[in-house]
Amino acid sequence: MAKKVLIVYAHQSVASFNAAAKNVAVEVLSTKGCTVEVSDLYAMKFQASATVEDITGDVKDTENFRYAEETKLAWEEGKLSADITEEQRKVNEADLIIFQFPMYWSTVPAIMKGWFDRVLTLGFAYSQDKMYSNGMFKGKKVMLSFTTGCHESMFTENGISGDINVTLWPLQNGILYYCGFQVLAPQIFWAPSLISSEERKAMLEAWRTRLQGLLEEEPLGFTPLDCFDE
Amino acid sequence: MAKKVLIVYAHQSVASFNAAAKNVAVEVLSTKGCTVEVSDLYAMKFQASATVEDITGDVKDTENFRYAEETKLAWEEGKLSADITEEQRKVNEADLIIFQFPMYWSTVPAIMKGWFDRVLTLGFAYSQDKMYSNGMFKGKKVMLSFTTGCHESMFTENGISGDINVTLWPLQNGILYYCGFQVLAPQIFWAPSLISSEERKAMLEAWRTRLQGLLEEEPLGFTPLDCFDE
Numbered sequence: 096m097a098k099k100v101l102i103v104y105a106h107q108s109v110a111s112f113n114a115a116a117k118n119v120a121v122e123v124l125s126t127k128g129c130t131v132e133v134s135d136l137y138a139m140k141f142q143a144s145a146t147v148e149d150i151t152g153d154v155k156d157t158e159n160f161r162y163a164e165e166t167k168l169a170w171e172e173g174k175l176s177a178d179i180t181e182e183q184r185k186v187n188e189a190d191l192i193i194f195q196f197p198m199y200w201s202t203v204p205a206i207m208k209g210w211f212d213r214v215l216t217l218g219f220a221y222s223q224d225k226m227y228s229n230g231m232f233k234g235k236k237v238m239l240s241f242t243t244g245c246h247e248s249m250f251t252e253n254g255i256s257g258d259i260n261v262t263l264w265p266l267q268n269g270i271l272y273y274c275g276f277q278v279l280a281p282q283i284f285w286a287p288s289l290i291s292s293e294e295r296k297a298m299l300e301a302w303r304t305r306l307q308g309l310l311e312e313e314p315l316g317f318t319p320l321d322c323f324d325e
Numbered sequence: 326m327a328k329k330v331l332i333v334y335a336h337q338s339v340a341s342f343n344a345a346a347k348n349v350a351v352e353v354l355s356t357k358g359c360t361v362e363v364s365d366l367y368a369m370k371f372q373a374s375a376t377v378e379d380i381t382g383d384v385k386d387t388e389n390f391r392y393a394e395e396t397k398l399a400w401e402e403g404k405l406s407a408d409i410t411e412e413q414r415k416v417n418e419a420d421l422i423i424f425q426f427p428m429y430w431s432t433v434p435a436i437m438k439g440w441f442d443r444v445l446t447l448g449f450a451y452s453q454d455k456m457y458s459n460g461m462f463k464g465k466k467v468m469l470s471f472t473t474g475c476h477e478s479m480f481t482e483n484g485i486s487g488d489i490n491v492t493l494w495p496l497q498n499g500i501l502y503y504c505g506f507q508v509l510a511p512q513i514f515w516a517p518s519l520i521s522s523e524e525r526k527a528m529l530e531a532w533r534t535r536l537q538g539l540l541e542e543e544p545l546g547f548t549p550l551d552c553f554d555e
């Protein structure tokens with residue numbers, strides 16, 4: 096069956112290494128027969144901040160505006176802003192979502208954090224009884240693909256920044272697995288600006304090879320919800 | 326000596342629990358003789374996304390716009406946008422910075438992530454040889470003060486979300502300690518919307534008490550830079 100892929104992409108420049116990584120993914124996955132959509136956040140001037148303007152029409156509690164509760168109501172009533180609704184459609188249709196970004200302060204750039212905050216709303220992406228292994232998106236795969244400015248050596252267990260898996264835990268467990276997604280191993284392009292042009296080309300070739308079998312990869316293991324009391 | 330405090334605050338509503346926590350901090354610290362400034366990010370409509378507009382005038386490389394390098398140059402030449410320059414002035418003057426926010430997806434809301442991305446620029450906040458224990462802001466203290474939606478029990482070592490210290494590692498180590506700040510223990514208000522009004526009042530009283538001695542608190546320990554090869 097033909098698969099649908101969404102690439103949520105955050106870089107300001109079409110000549111960047113991130114752009115190259117995104118383009119390789121579009122090319123390989125399209126060639127394999129996938130339908131690929133790209134949300135190019137900077138080009139879309141994607142709004143990052145969660146505000147009352149994300150709800151069209153009146154909000155329920157104007158005195159104490161509570162974002163999660165108000166967007167849940169708005170989602171139920173089809174009153175979320177057009178840009179959020181459009182991203183939610185893309186998520187619904189996707190079998191696989193790839194987040195492509197340069198690491199900014201140990202996590203995603205603010206514009207992509209805004210995508211998480213605004214698109215993954217209560218009701219749509221999770222609820223009291225739909226989370227983790229029982230999460231809303233358990234039929235979908237997801238992965239982080241990112242570049243860094245520093246070398247891999249800074250991100251080992253004894254490195255100054257600690258194990259990269261610790262740094263990625265809030266993203267991979269706290270957001271993606273929380274919503275039920277099957278999280279594939281991250282694709283990490285270490286310090287593309289500190290290496291030679293040949294090494295960069297080799298990194299992109301390795302990515303090209305991985306993309307060939309990406310849809311068949313097994314997800315990372317997280318502890319299933321049933322192991323916990325609450 | 327009278328201390329200067331900056332509170333970077335991110336909540337949409339003046340009636341929120343976050344607003345109450347911020348107001349208590351302003352009140353107690355002012356009474357103690359501190360000068361307190363507040364950056365109310367939503368009220369300021371603070372721009373979250375890192376774009377070419379953060380540099381006034383021409384950029385050096387228009388073909389491949391590289392945010393860190395371009396903002397470093399702009400900072401050296403006094404060409405950063407007015408909003409960034411103003412926040413950098415506040416940081417320079419502050420002895421203590423408190424970040425007050427509701428936890429959004431295991432970290433700060435996008436608007437506050439945008440503050441980190443855009444204000445803590447290369448050259449101003451860190452450089453090749455100024456980071457961690459040798460960091461730019463080693464004379465300043467900083468702390469996270471935040472609310473959650475879920476109970477503390479989800480954030481224990483065996484809880485489904487893992488130890489809260491793991492979740493906070495990218496923020497406290499990857500951003501704050503990276504820039505040299507002395508990081509005070511976080512102030513965590515667990516699930517204010519799930520408890521009684523009396524319990525909320527008690528939480529704010531405990532905060533009031535802590536604030537009395539905050540400036541004398543010892544920072545958290547992180548491994549000093551000299552223990553690592555690179």
Ligand SMILES: Cc1cc2nc3c(=O)[nH]c(=O)nc-3n(C[C@H](O)[C@H](O)[C@H](O)COP(=O)(O)OP(=O)(O)OC[C@H]3O[C@@H](n4cnc5c(N)ncnc54)[C@H](O)[C@@H]3O)c2cc1C
Pocket residue numbers: 106110111112113114115196197198199200201202241242243244245246287288292295296299375389391392393441442443499
């Ligand atoms: C606010 C901020 C916070 C940051 N925080 C962190 C952090 O916490 N940790 C960290 O490690 N880093 C951090 N960085 C650094 C950042 O992660 C890197 O600058 C970024 O990942 C580099 O990716 P890029 O796509 O921008 O590289 P680019 O600079 O665009 O590309 C690198 C090189 O690849 C070349 N290239 C482009 N296309 C191709 C191609 N097709 N084939 C071969 N070569 C090509 C480019 O010409 C360039 O020479 C931060 C940067 C900023 C701005």
Ligand SMILES: Cc1cc2nc3c(=O)[nH]c(=O)nc-3n(C[C@H](O)[C@H](O)[C@H](O)COP(=O)(O)OP(=O)(O)OC[C@H]3O[C@@H](n4cnc5c(N)ncnc54)[C@H](O)[C@@H]3O)c2cc1C
Pocket residue numbers: 145159161162163211212213269336340341342343344345426427428429430431432471472473474475476517518522525526529
């Ligand atoms: C996009 C998004 C992502 C989220 N991700 C997470 C997550 O990863 N983990 C998590 O745990 N939670 C998460 N949440 C939930 C969020 O952290 C909580 O909703 C938030 O922390 C609650 O704080 P608040 O200030 O908004 O509370 P409010 O709802 O404003 O306040 C709670 C109660 O306190 C009352 N109050 C206000 N002032 C006072 C006062 N002076 N004295 C006594 N009572 C007062 C209010 O009236 C209200 O009844 C997320 C929410 C959103 C929108």
Ligand SMILES: [Zn+2]
Pocket residue numbers: 246555
């Ligand atoms: Zn190195």
Ligand SMILES: [Zn+2]
Pocket residue numbers: 325476
């Ligand atoms: Zn509970």
